[in-house]
Amino acid sequence: MKITLLTGKTYNIEQAFDFDLKVVKNPRAKKLTLRIDSKERLPVLTIPRYCSQKKAIEFVENHRLWIKESLARLPEHKPFENGETISLFGKDVTITHAPERRLGAKIEDGRLLVSGDIEFLHRRDKDFIKKKAQSEFLRRSNKYAKKLGETINGVTIKDTKSRWGSCSSLNNLNYNWRIALAPDFVINYLMAHEVAHLRHPDHSQRFWHCVAGLCPDYTEGESWLKRHGKDLYLYE
Numbered sequence: 584m585k586i587t588l589l590t591g592k593t594y595n596i597e598q599a600f601d602f603d604l605k606v607v608k609n610p611r612a613k614k615l616t617l618r619i620d621s622k623e624r625l626p627v628l629t630i631p632r633y634c635s636q637k638k639a640i641e642f643v644e645n646h647r648l649w650i651k652e653s654l655a656r657l658p659e660h661k662p663f664e665n666g667e668t669i670s671l672f673g674k675d676v677t678i679t680h681a682p683e684r685r686l687g688a689k690i691e692d693g694r695l696l697v698s699g700d701i702e703f704l705h706r707r708d709k710d711f712i713k714k715k716a717q718s719e720f721l722r723r724s725n726k727y728a729k730k731l732g733e734t735i736n737g738v739t740i741k742d743t744k745s746r747w748g749s750c751s752s753l754n755n756l757n758y759n760w761r762i763a764l765a766p767d768f769v770i771n772y773l774m775a776h777e778v779a780h781l782r783h784p785d786h787s788q789r790f791w792h793c794v795a796g797l798c799p800d801y802t803e804g805e806s807w808l809k810r811h812g813k814d815l816y817l818y819e
């Protein structure tokens with residue numbers, strides 16, 4: 584943002600720093616202030632009408648440590664928000680708060696309608712995704728299991744912190760609910776991976792050969808998870 588100084592010159596204050604800074608000019612502000620925009624994860628500097636460039640820069644410099652510490656303290660999670668578009672089972676849906684409805688949550692015309700108090704939007708959203716994931720992941724896993732001539736006992740949706748999926752010796756498959764937020768080819772890769780474990784309880788060559796048979800483009804799903812998997816943990 585360009586600001587005009589008392590001298591009439593304009594300058595771009597953001598460029599004075601080696602970190603991102605948002606500058607807001609507020610003629611009604613009495614003094615320089617700094618705050619953290621937690622959504623954008625940025626420090627925001629508010630500049631009053633009369634302020635020199637030197638003073639503004641000095642002010643930010645004096646708060647360098649505070650900025651760094653404040654940014655580091657920001658939570659690494661965010662709730663689902665009204666109006667936010669997420670990918671759900673490979674399709675974009677916009678989370679839409681619909682307090683007038685009495686339906687819990689429902690997908691309709693590219694929207695994920697969530698009723699009830701806005702305060703519970705995140706929880707209702709998550710509950711809905713977990714419930715849907717159970718039937719959707721069971722359906723997809725069954726499809727692969729059938730190809731192998733194997734049977735699945737059941738699918739359990741987990742809220743694990745590190746694993747995407749697992750396969751028990753009793754032919755129960757477990758999936759992390761967050762995988763519902765990944766692209767379609769990633770979901771399919773993971774289902775193929777866990778189903779292949781029904782036959783091979785290891786990561787041998789024969790296992791990967793089996794995965795490839797179920798999901799020919801599995802390497803794309805695998806590398807997506809390696810690169811972007813941690814982003815799915817934004818939602819707690």
Ligand SMILES: [Zn+2]
Pocket residue numbers: 776780785786
């Ligand atoms: Zn595995």
